[in-house]
Amino acid sequence: MGSGIEFGLPLSVICKQPVAINNSCPALRKIYLLEFHPSLGMAACVRRALEHAYSELCHTHRPRTADGSIDLEKQLLHLAIAKWAAMDKHDSPYSLQVQRDLFAGVFIEDPLFVRDVGRSFIEAAEEGEGRAGAERQTFVLHAFCRLLEIVTLRYRLLEAASHTAILAQLYKSVAVQMGFDEFHLYLRPVQFEFASHKDKADQPPPVFITSLLEDDSSIDRYTPSCLPLAIQEVDENHIGKFSFRTKEAVLQLMARSGVANLQVALACQTVQKNSLTVAVQQALLCSVDKAAIAMETMDGVLGYRGRDHPTGTSGASTARECESKQPPTTVGTARPLPNQRQRSAVRKRLPEAFVSIQLEKVAPRDLMLNRFLQKKNTAGSIVKNAVEMEKIKRELICDFCSR
Structure with missing residues (x-):
């Protein structure tokens, strides 16, 4: 101890x-x-x-000798180094406005500037109300705690958005391989103020996306030019409007319900990240149908037996002779195995394993908008208050995320 x-x-x-x-x-x-x-x-x-x-590559290419395994590992490491050197910034898929307001650390990542924000907030609050002694100390403590909470929420939101950008690229690649377009990733933004009542909003999405191949009228082909934040697909004017780039913007987050709004934005972005993770994992795990597996297995068995010499030469020595005759490989490509091109042509991802992010989110979004219209009709003048409006929106968006 x-x-x-x-x-x-x-x-x-x-x-x-x-x-x-x-x-x-x-x-x-x-x-x-x-x-x-x-x-x-x-x-x-x-x-x-x-x-x-490396384990996935070994399972795919199945090197038969130790030299083949070492060669495959070297090529993987060379490819990883090349990808690392050519890696783009995680904020590149987002718009320039999002890059400036969220990802840019010109102001919010400077501790001296952040300290000045806290002092300015305290001085502005003390001008109208006179606090002294323990009450002032408590107020100062809560003010800087709120400021630290804003900095932490910005870091967590930035991390979730960076992961979402990487997963979105993987999702698009998987969608193309399975024969679908990238508009399944996006949800057309519908603002609360301009929403209309949707009938049958509680209808769940189809179990398999293949049931909509003949009639895809329920799918929106909306494709934005840049990847939006998850909160911007739900509410861009109020909850999704924030910035960490200037002193005035951070003071607005401290003065009003900025912390609660950032928490809701983080919840939306986390849900988007988790949804993409599940969709990509399901598509990759359910990658090959049974016919392709059976043909690939039979191809490997027949190819191995076909290399045996009728004079009784062992299979290991024959494999070494075949390996010595193969041409050298280049970085980023695996050592060509027998009939690898035929197996790649047969290999196909199951379309039933594809998950449409748009269809998974459109029903909860429509239910959220219907509930907002009901509250707007019943509450009346209360909804006209900006503070009450944001409070209602936060509750509805949190319920949307839980669905």
Whole structure:
């Protein structure tokens, strides 16, 4: 057991030199870098991802010798390095406005600017109300807690949006391979103020997307030029309107119900990220039909037996002779195995495994808009209040996310 002063501190499991997060305050205790920036701990996931990719490649190409396995691993590492060097920024799929308001760290990532925002908010609040003693200390504490909450929510929203951009690219690639278009990823925005009542809004989406191949009139072919944030598909004018780029924008988030709005925006983005994760995983796990598996297995067995010499030569020596006759491979391509082109032609992803994000979200969205119209008709003048309007919208959007 350590001393009482060490209670609650992270375990010192990282045997590196501690760093000071702020040189202007030497009294602060130095900590380890991964304890200050938890996202750096995700670097360990790169190795697990490479190991998983290598196992999938071995399952697909089935190298028959140790040299073939080593060659396949080298090509995977070379391809990973090339992809890493040519990696685009995660904010590139989004619009320039979203890049400036959310991803740009010109203002919000500067600790001195953030400190000035907190002081300005406290000074503006003290001009109208006189606080002294413990009441002022409590107000100052709550103000800076709210500011830290805004910074944390922005970081979590930025991380979820970055993951969504990567998953969206994978979703589009899988959709093309399964014979579908990318408009299944998008939901046409319908603002609360311009919504109309939808009949049969509680109708669930079809179990299999193939049931709509003959009649796809229920599918909207809306395709925006840029990837929108999830909250922008639901409400872009109020809840989805925020910025971290200027002092005035951050003060608006602190003065009004900005924290609650950011929490709702984060919930929408998390739901979008989880939906894409499930859709991509289902499509990749249900990738080959039984006919393709049977033909691929029979092709591998016949190809292996066909290489046996009638004079009794062992299969291992014959495989080494075939391997020595193969031409060298290039980076990014696997060693060509016997009849690999035929197997790739037969391999096909099951269209029944495709999940339309649009169809999964349109029914809950229509129910949300119908409930808003009911509240608007019954509440009357209460809905005209901007604060009450945002409160009702937050409740409805949270219910939409839970569906």
